[in-house]
Amino acid sequence: MVRTRIAPSPTGIAHLGTAYTALRNWALARREKGQFIIRIEDTDRDRYVEGAEKIIFEALEWLGLDNDEGPNVGGPHAPYTQSQRLDLYKKHAQKLVKKDKAYYCFCTKDRLEKIRLEQQARKELPRYDRHCRHLSPAEIKKHLSANDPYVVRLKVPQKGVTVAHDVIRGEVKFENSGLDDQVLLKSDVYPTYHLAVVVDDHLMKITHIIRGEEWLSSTPKHILLYQAFGWKLPIFAHLPIIRNQDHSKMSKRHNDVSILSYRDRGYLPEALNNFLALMGWSHPAKKEVFDLQDFVTHFSLERVQLTAPVFDLTKLNWLNGIYIRKLPDADLALRLQPFIPPGCPDDIFKKIIPLVKERLVTLADFESLTEFFYRDIKLTTKDLTEQSRHSAPDTAKALKQFTHDLEKLSSSAWQTQKLDAVGHAILKSLSWSPRELFMTIRVAVTGKEATPPLFETMEVLGKKEVIKRLNYASSRLRRDFR
RNA sequence: GCCGCCAUCAUCUAGAGGCCUAGGAUACAUGGUUCUCAACCAUGGCACACCGGUUCGAAUCCGGUUGGCGGCACCA
Numbered sequence: 001m002v003r004t005r006i007a008p009s010p011t012g013i014a015h016l017g018t019a020y021t022a023l024r025n026w027a028l029a030r031r032e033k034g035q036f037i038i039r040i041e042d043t044d045r046d047r048y049v050e051g052a053e054k055i056i057f058e059a060l061e062w063l064g065l066d067n068d069e070g071p072n073v074g075g076p077h078a079p080y081t082q083s084q085r086l087d088l089y090k091k092h093a094q095k096l097v098k099k100d101k102a103y104y105c106f107c108t109k110d111r112l113e114k115i116r117l118e119q120q121a122r123k124e125l126p127r128y129d130r131h132c133r134h135l136s137p138a139e140i141k142k143h144l145s146a147n148d149p150y151v152v153r154l155k156v157p158q159k160g161v162t163v164a165h166d167v168i169r170g171e172v173k174f175e176n177s178g179l180d181d182q183v184l185l186k187s188d189v190y191p192t193y194h195l196a197v198v199v200d201d202h203l204m205k206i207t208h209i210i211r212g213e214e215w216l217s218s219t220p221k222h223i224l225l226y227q228a229f230g231w232k233l234p235i236f237a238h239l240p241i242i243r244n245q246d247h248s249k250m251s252k253r254h255n256d257v258s259i260l261s262y263r264d265r266g267y268l269p270e271a272l273n274n275f276l277a278l279m280g281w282s283h284p285a286k287k288e289v290f291d292l293q294d295f296v297t298h299f300s301l302e303r304v305q306l307t308a309p310v311f312d313l314t315k316l317n318w319l320n321g322i323y324i325r326k327l328p329d330a331d332l333a334l335r336l337q338p339f340i341p342p343g344c345p346d347d348i349f350k351k352i353i354p355l356v357k358e359r360l361v362t363l364a365d366f367e368s369l370t371e372f373f374y375r376d377i378k379l380t381t382k383d384l385t386e387q388s389r390h391s392a393p394d395t396a397k398a399l400k401q402f403t404h405d406l407e408k409l410s411s412s413a414w415q416t417q418k419l420d421a422v423g424h425a426i427l428k429s430l431s432w433s434p435r436e437l438f439m440t441i442r443v444a445v446t447g448k449e450a451t452p453p454l455f456e457t458m459e460v461l462g463k464k465e466v467i468k469r470l471n472y473a474s475s476r477l478r479r480d481f482r
Numbered sequence: 483g484c485c486g487c488c489a490u491c492a493u494c495u496a497g498a499g500g501c502c503u504a505g506g507a508u509a510c511a512u513g514g515u516u517c518u519c520a521a522c523c524a525u526g527g528c529a530c531a532c533c534g535g536u537u538c539g540a541a542u543c544c545g546g547u548u549g550g551c552g553g554c555a556c557c558a
Binding site for chain 2 (some may be wrong): 007008009011041043044046047105109112116123124125126127149151169172173174175178179180182183185186187188190192193194196197212213214215216217218238240241243245247248249275278279280281282286288289305306307308309310311312314315317318319321325356357358359360361369387420423427433434435436437438439441442443448449450451452453454455
């Protein structure tokens, strides 16, 4: 039975890296009909942010990555929040001390800081000098009975090599002599990540640990811990990390890394999932566009790349446009609900959708693309006359004539086809190029040079509004000319 | 500094010794369509970091160099 997990820390936003890792863990569990677990790692009380946990679940739910166990849904290994499992970690730390695999360390932070500075001055690598590793039982007892604060440290073997078997990278070897005696239990009796992650992954029967590459160098510590407890090792897979454009580890300094901000900026979850899936992995059928279900059936750790990919918003934009265009109008209307601009009437909103669908990169683009439909437009003589070689009086005359012909159309005949016919009839009687005439009209009616097709736009705008705008444009031209 | 990981177009990638004078996608450029933009179609330029070795033959295997990244906390 495959059991995977993600273990985010509630330190603020829900990070894109979490979505990236979650997607892979989730897909593997779903493919194997196993379980996907979410565990909250809130053992750092200094970095804890109220409400951060809620944001994480909101983000994953938006992406459609549902979990089988976790603080939100419970499960056989509850609780799934580490701060509620403190006794467990303490018990396990003590167990290791009893087995002589760990030891109490009473060194003060001041002392640790001092030796660190000394080591730095001597250009040695900063690490614990193992002062308390060889304390006599009497000394330990003395400290304990004096209620001296302590931490529990792992007794890392001085010799030998710890080998990590990584599904993606193969064998990775670490000299034990290069490993520090890692703190397992902090003086506030909270566990460190290393203790908590190993205890929980074992107790929760996690079979595959799929996490970011930044964890690779702490894997030997974890393996040592598994061995100290006498537990079976899980399968490790270290994913390449996502990078900024400058190739450093992705951070908010260079990118927007908040999952929910992508939602708020008008990205579709299916686009973000598809995009994230393509980072460091490729579809065996070489597909670029595929849904979550397709990803589940085709995802495998074997196809994961070793090179860390660069986050490329351009490609996300492309995918987002594709997914928007794929949406039926009614569905798009639903997705657009949070993005309906102030002052946009419902009937207009519905009519505009097919006109802008293939022009939207994000849902948030809707407002800037459609504003002129329901808000006053700004217009200058220059805007109008710039569209052709013709003079202002001639332009006014042409617009006036067009307006005149439009007025003859009954309200029921106010349709794209009829409007198109009127437009082309005028074109024939003038010596204007199609582009000149229609651009001039477009600017007169919309105030913009790039809009949906002119006559469709006019149909949606309605006879009254179009005539009004045309009249304003020609009067403006005449006035400025005089 | 030490330990570890990595190295194909600008970017995402295909490639697991001959199918590669390196394929696809995005982006870019040009053209087509056209009332503009978008979409769509076509075309184009752009890469195996370097040096050795193994082999009849290397982007693919090995070694080294260089470069990039990650980790070295009572943070995760």
